[in-house]
Amino acid sequence: MTDGITIGQAAAFAGITVKAVRVYHRTGLVAEPRRDSSGYRRYGTAELLRLVQVRTLAGAGVPLAEIGPILDAEGEEFATALDQVEENLTRRIEELTARRATLRRLATGDRVLLPDRACAILDRMPGFGFSAQDMAIAREGLILVRALMPEGFEDYLAQIEHGLDDPRHVALIKLTWSAGSWAADDPRIEDLAEEMAQHFLADPSLLPTLTGLQHQDDAVTRHDLLTHHGEDDRPGWRRLTALIQQKLRAAGTELP
Known part of the structure; x- marks a missing residue:
């Protein structure tokens, strides 16, 4: 069994950058994994799963400050949190659509x-x-x-x-x-x-x-x-x- 993967490998598997991984650590979204005998962090499946979850929500437009409570919620609370995210995204889409229409009218x-x-x-x-x-x-x-x-x-x-x-x-x-x-x-x-x-x-x-x-x-x-x-x-x-x-x-x- 592997002792884990490096931060670069974890970032690649999760589809993000090493810089993003460090941001997630700094904001507390993903706990920093243990270090090996050489002092390097080694990522296991738990950390990798959390990285993928954070990346997915961030990619959906959820602010980083809101991702932690959503992932830590359970059952009905989790579903309610996702519904709120969807409402916020719908509102943002409407705002962006209105801005695009304004930009198109600027051509005149x-x-x-x-x-x-x-x-x-x-x-x-x-x-x-x-x-x-x-x-x-x-x-x-x-x-x-x-x-x-x-x-x-x-x-x-x-x-x-x-x-x-x-x-x-x-x-x-x-x-x-x-x-x-x-x-x-x-x-x-x-x-x-x-x-x-x-x-x-x-x-x-x-x-x-x-x-x-x-x-x-x-x-x-x-x-x-x-x-x-x-x-x-x-x-x-x-x-x-x-x-x-x-x-x-x-x-x-x-x-x-």
């Missing part, structure tokens, strides 16, 4: 920051003739609205969807976005502001509102960040927005 850029309903709106924009630059600003705007106005985001999306169903509204919005490249003193801005104001007065439901800000202590700051997004790169927008608001207020429309 900032779309990972938006829900499917918002992405569906963005998907409709090329069909209406909006440019790639328009879509980039729209995507950024939606991300900001969701971050700064989470409570009213769904209502805001509903307003956009409503507007996209109105051909005249879409045409005017496209013209408004084109005006962003105009100079701030372009005379066309005054005419467009008047047309937009009359359009909203004729159908107030098409006027986008940020109602989700009304209960925020810093509503003014959030409102300014949202309404002035993109104006630095589009000089015509700031004056156009100001004129539209001025005309609407003059007509009795309440605006934030």
